[in-house]
Each structure stands twice: as C-alpha cells, then as structure tokens.
Amino acid sequence: MLIDFFYTLRSARLPVSIKEYLLLLEALQAGVIDDDDGPTVDKFYYLARTALVKDEILFDRFDRAFAAYFKGVEFVADFGREVPLDWLRRTLERELTPEQKAAIEKMGWDELMETLKKRFEEQKERHEGGSKWIGTGGTSPFGNSGYNPQGIRIGGAGGNKSAVKVWEQRAYRDYDDNLELGTRNIKLALRRLRRFAREGSDLELDLDDTIHRTAANAGLLDIRMVPERHNKAKVLLLMDVGGTMDEHVHRVEELFSAAKSEFKHLEFYYFHNCVYDFVWKNNRRRHAEKLATVDLIRKYNRDYKLVFVGDATMSPYEILQPGGSVEYDNEEPGAEWLQRLTHAFPKYAWINPEPPGVWGYRQSIAVIQQLMQQRMFPLSLSGLEGAMRLLSK
Numbered sequence: 030m031l032i033d034f035f036y037t038l039r040s041a042r043l044p045v046s047i048k049e050y051l052l053l054l055e056a057l058q059a060g061v062i063d064d065d066d067g068p069t070v071d072k073f074y075y076l077a078r079t080a081l082v083k084d085e086i087l088f089d090r091f092d093r094a095f096a097a098y099f100k101g102v103e104f105v106a107d108f109g110r111e112v113p114l115d116w117l118r119r120t121l122e123r124e125l126t127p128e129q130k131a132a133i134e135k136m137g138w139d140e141l142m143e144t145l146k147k148r149f150e151e152q153k154e155r156h157e158g159g160s161k162w163i164g165t166g167g168t169s170p171f172g173n174s175g176y177n178p179q180g181i182r183i184g185g186a187g188g189n190k191s192a193v194k195v196w197e198q199r200a201y202r203d204y205d206d207n208l209e210l211g212t213r214n215i216k217l218a219l220r221r222l223r224r225f226a227r228e229g230s231d232l233e234l235d236l237d238d239t240i241h242r243t244a245a246n247a248g249l250l251d252i253r254m255v256p257e258r259h260n261k262a263k264v265l266l267l268m269d270v271g272g273t274m275d276e277h278v279h280r281v282e283e284l285f286s287a288a289k290s291e292f293k294h295l296e297f298y299y300f301h302n303c304v305y306d307f308v309w310k311n312n313r314r315r316h317a318e319k320l321a322t323v324d325l326i327r328k329y330n331r332d333y334k335l336v337f338v339g340d341a342t343m344s345p346y347e348i349l350q351p352g353g354s355v356e357y358d359n360e361e362p363g364a365e366w367l368q369r370l371t372h373a374f375p376k377y378a379w380i381n382p383e384p385p386g387v388w389g390y391r392q393s394i395a396v397i398q399q400l401m402q403q404r405m406f407p408l409s410l411s412g413l414e415g416a417m418r419l420l421s422k
Contacts, residue, residue: 034098038081041094045081053080070099085313219291219417263294265329265374269339270299270312272355277382280408281338284380296329302343303363304370305354322366326373334420335374340383341397341405348396367400377401378416382408 031054038045053076056062062072074095082091235253242251266288268281288295298308298320306322309315346353348363371377379401381394388394388405398405404419406412 034077037098038091038094041090043082043087043090043094049081053077056080219287219413261294262292263330263333264288264292264296265333265335266295266297267304267308267335267337267370268297268299269302269337271301273340273342274382277340277408280382284338284408284413296333298325300339301356302339303347303354304337304366305359305363306361306366322370326369329374331374333374335370335377336416336420337377337379337401338408339379339381341379341381341394342383342391343393345392345396348393348400364396364400367397371401376420376422377404378419379405380408380412380416381405 031050035045035050056076057073062068062076077095078088078091082088238253239251242253243249245251266285268285274281285297288297298310299312299315300308304322307319308322308325309319311318343355344353347355348367351360351362352358353362379397381388383391383394385407388398394405404416406416
C-alpha cells in the first residue's frame with residue numbers, strides 16, 4: 030500500500046526520494062507513532078509529511094495527494110487499534126425542501142450576535158440536530174453541517190456558503206507560482222498590458238543605427254548600443270485565498286504563474302473574502318507578518334495597476350458591516366477599504382473565477398461590482414483580455 034502511496038506523491042510532482050521513503054518505513058517499524066493512544070491516520074500524516082517533504086511550499090501539494098490516495102483508506106488500513114467515534118460517524122447534511130428552507134427566518138446582524146452570546150451562556154452539553162442550540166446537523170444559526178441561510182459556522186466544514194462568521198482557526202496556503210501551464214492563452218491575454226521602454230545601461234546592439242553610422246562614416250565600423258527593452262507595466266495583485274476560493278485554486282495558480290512570468294514589476298498580497306485593514310504575503314505566517322493596508326497604499330505609486338482576484342462570494346455583512354469579517358472584529362467595513370484602494374490606484378479591475386451565470390444570484394457579487402464601478406471580469410480568456418484592455422487605457 031505504501032509503495033503505491035509513494036508513486037502517488039511522485040505523480041503529484043513531489044520530489045520524494047527512495048531514501049526518504051525508506052526513512053518513513055524505518056520510523057513506522059520503530060513505532061514512532063505507536064504511543065499510548067495507538068497510531069492513527071493523523072499521526073501517520075504528520076510523520077509522512079515530516080519525512081517526505083522538505084519545503085513548506087510543497088505542503089499543500091502533499092495534502093492534496095495524501096487526501097486523494099487515502100480517501101476511504103481509514104476503513105481498510107489498520108493504522109490504529111481504536112478509531113475515534115467522531116471520525117467514523119459524520120452527520121450527513123440534512124436535505125431540506127425549498128419550503129422548509131424558506132421557513133427558516135433570517136436574523137439581523139445585532140440579533141444574531143446577541144443570540145449567540147446567550148447560547149454560549151446557557152448551553153451546557155453537545156447537541157445534534159434541532160433549531161436552537163449550538164450543534165450539528167440542524168437548522169440552528171449556530172454550529173455546522175446543517176442548514177441556515179445566515180448563521181455562524183462553529184467548527185466543521187461549510188456547505189452552503191452562507192455563514193456570516195466562522196469560528197475556527199483556518200490555515201490557508203500560498204498559491205503555487207511554479208505551476209507549469211498547459212496553455213499559453215493566459216500569458217497571451219496578459220501581454221495586452223505590457224508597455225516596453227529602454228532604460229538602464231547600453232547592453233544591446235542597435236543594428237539599424239550601427240549600419241547607418243558605419244555607412245555615414247565611409248565604411249569605418251561604428252558600433253551603437255542601446256539599453257535593453259523592459260516591460261514597464263507595474264501590477265499590484267491582491268488575491269483572495271481560503272474558504273470558497275479553494276474550489277478555484279488551480280485556475281488562480283495558472284493566472285498567478287502567468288503573471289509572474291509576464292510582469293517584471295509584480296507585487297502580490299493575499300486577503301480573505303474582502304480586504305480590510307491588513308494584507309499578507311505568506312499564508313503560513315499571516316497572523317505574524319501583516320502589512321497594514323494603509324501602508325500598502327503609501328508604499329506603491331499610483332502608476333501601479335491594481336488587480337483583485339476573488340470570487341466575491343461571502344455574506345454582505347463582510348463588505349458593509351463593521352465587525353463583519355468572518356475572522357475578527359474589523360473596525361471599518363471592507364467597502365471603506367475597497368474604496369480607498371480604488372481611489373489610490375485609479376486603474377483597477379476585479380477578476381472573478383466564478384462563472385458569470387451565477388453572479389446574479391450572489392448578493393455579495395452585486396455589491397462588489399457596484400464598488401468596482403462594474404469593472405469585474407470572469408477568469409476566462411475573453412474576460413482577461415477585457416480586463417487588460419481596460420487597464421492599458
């Protein structure tokens with residue numbers, strides 16, 4: 030089984046060597062993960078990642094390969110003598126009829142937060158199902174794995190993309206800028222934004238001027254040099270990461286790879302759902318290494334082209350409400366920061382990986398479109414060409 034796992038990692042373009050694989054086997058034979066609680070898949074995951082992956086930028090690629098190979102294997106492989114009950118028993122999301130969903134009343138922001146505070150004070154035990162307490166599989170606004178049109182997800186996985194806050198610690202990953210593109214279409218679309226100029230030292234032969242000067246000099250060779258041509262286009266790329274953007278990772282990585290190869294002057298930062306008072310460069314250190322958005326505005330000149338990449342899919346509270354962020358209590362709404370950014374960088378556009386057919390059904394997308402002055406384009410060849418054409422004017 031582990032031999033096939035090794036080849037799965039290799040097929041996922043992970044540089045895993047035979048020596049590292051043998052090291053993993055030795056660790057298993059030595060009982061490294063066989064403690065008092067017994068070995069589990071989680072322990073094997075961390076052991077395998079430690080033994081086989083040497084660069085943290087490859088962690089996400091390892092995670093995807095591990096999940097693809099071991100999906101369902103916990104019922105076959107004997108990694109432990111006792112499997113935690115919560116691991117095997119997962120409550121299926123309730124299938125509610127449209128009438129039942131329509132009957133669930135939406136709370137306003139203030140009422141939602143006040144009710145959650147009361148639930149924390151009153152609730153003394155775990156709940157499954159139901160419409161009131163914090164639990165799983167019900168219609169309560171609080172918990173996970175159930176249905177509510179505007180609730181607060183506490184733990185668990187999201188499914189309806191309608192939570193107005195998420196109470197959990199989430200780890201995002203950096204987009205891979207080394208992805209090998211299967212097509213040149215994205216690069217060709219981005220080239221509409223290029224502006225070439227000759228700057229710097231004279232390093233390139235000017236053949237036409239050399240011939241002209243040599244002829245004018247009665248055949249005496251007169252070599253003329255000029256600076257190399259460089260793309261002067263400056264791009265500031267702000268990318269949404271995590272949550273609903275996980276569905277679009279591959280396409281955004283293609284765009285990111287193409288942008289890094291096409292633009293010499295490219296700066297990039299991450300945000301989650303909406304831009305607030307800070308952004309970051311490294312998702313694994315995003316809580317420790319933040320850049321204040323106001324400093325971002327001061328750092329880069331107005332000649333930078335500002336490009337947002339995100340699905341704009343979130344609760345409208347996250348855009349319009351102070352404290353609306355799903356991760357922390359932001360003092361100012363995201364709309365304020367979006368307006369500051371678009372005022373600081375007059376040439377801007379929003380690239381949305383969601384298909385345009387669903388835009389009209391997402392209230393948050395309509396709000397972002399309005400804030401962007403309708404400068405939202407789909408992540409497609411025609412959409413990128415339209416965005417680059419707008420930015421190049």
